[in-house]
Amino acid sequence: MDPDKTCFHIGPVPIQGDLILAPMDGITDSPYRRLTRRFGSAMSYTEFINAVDIIHKSPLLESRLKFTEEERPLAIQLLDNDPERIEKAALYVKQLQPEILDINFGCCARSVANRGAGAGLLREPQKIAQIFTKLSTIGMPVTAKIRLGWDETTRNYLEIARIIEENGGKLIAVHGRTRQQTYTGQADWDAIARIKQAVKIPVIGNGDVRNLEDIERMREYTKCDGVMIARGAIGNPWIFSGIDKSSIPPQQIMDTMIIHLNWMVEFYGAAHGLIRFRKHANAYLQSFTVLPELRNELLTCSDKATFVQILTRILLVNY
Numbered sequence: 001m002d003p004d005k006t007c008f009h010i011g012p013v014p015i016q017g018d019l020i021l022a023p024m025d026g027i028t029d030s031p032y033r034r035l036t037r038r039f040g041s042a043m044s045y046t047e048f049i050n051a052v053d054i055i056h057k058s059p060l061l062e063s064r065l066k067f068t069e070e071e072r073p074l075a076i077q078l079l080d081n082d083p084e085r086i087e088k089a090a091l092y093v094k095q096l097q098p099e100i101l102d103i104n105f106g107c108c109a110r111s112v113a114n115r116g117a118g119a120g121l122l123r124e125p126q127k128i129a130q131i132f133t134k135l136s137t138i139g140m141p142v143t144a145k146i147r148l149g150w151d152e153t154t155r156n157y158l159e160i161a162r163i164i165e166e167n168g169g170k171l172i173a174v175h176g177r178t179r180q181q182t183y184t185g186q187a188d189w190d191a192i193a194r195i196k197q198a199v200k201i202p203v204i205g206n207g208d209v210r211n212l213e214d215i216e217r218m219r220e221y222t223k224c225d226g227v228m229i230a231r232g233a234i235g236n237p238w239i240f241s242g243i244d245k246s247s248i249p250p251q252q253i254m255d256t257m258i259i260h261l262n263w264m265v266e267f268y269g270a271a272h273g274l275i276r277f278r279k280h281a282n283a284y285l286q287s288f289t290v291l292p293e294l295r296n297e298l299l300t301c302s303d304k305a306t307f308v309q310i311l312t313r314i315l316l317v318n319y
């Protein structure tokens, strides 16, 4: 570790770099976190982990909690509406020795937010205080990923940010939209800048960063400690290396896809790994000319050797 490269700290944990892969359910599993760390993402967040699943030892849990050393520093993200269950889940997760514990205050899915979890907690600031107080003795830094509020009439992000800081939170990542907005409209970077000015703990800006120009604009505009990228990073790990994907030769994109695919197959097994890789493949190939029937063949094929053969045919067309 080179201390000169440290951009900020999360509690005692130094973070080397300011570009960070956002947590994404169904995308940022262990193989993709590992890949993006290699490409320069400064740390990793797991997909959200439902505290209820931890308590009931759901069979889905194992792959969601598994990680490799390469992904560190790692934040395990918990999601729930009940402070006691979150505490129990946090104690379980602690045994896995992540560097950081993150709490999700941003998920806008109806099934989550309407039961008061994720962005639903933004309507109950006192519960947020309670969660951080309960976790204050857990022995690892606890962070928050928030939205700006429930809807346009309750954009209470400054109150929420202060509560997080006052109750021991060590970092705030902010998606600049309300729950009501889901993914519509534009992320409000002014609001992110206001949060950065209002608290002393590090703030990471998130929302609508799609390319290298956006990264620079987000840095300049918000003065945040880090820039978090979600959708713009699907099929584009190069964004973390500061390289425009359009300048990457097709063969190199293919080579990266094969490494990623191999890791997926190792991690999930042949059938499941290939199925889960399909959405990544689609995103990697966005800049390619792909005949619709070839794309269809690729995205329905269920055998790795055939998949690689089809990729090679696509590559030939794109030379």
Ligand SMILES: Cc1cc2nc3c(=O)[nH]c(=O)nc-3n(C[C@H](O)[C@H](O)[C@H](O)COP(=O)(O)O)c2cc1C
Pocket: 022, 023, 024, 025, 026, 027, 046, 047, 048, 077, 104, 106, 107, 145, 175, 206, 207, 208, 209, 228, 229, 230, 231, 232
């Ligand atoms: C497919 C998908 C899954 C997501 N899953 C999570 C999640 O598990 N936890 C979380 O905090 N945010 C999740 N998000 C929100 C992103 O982390 C991010 O805040 C949002 O997409 C805005 O960033 P962007 O404009 O760079 O995409 C998800 C977003 C997408 C598109």
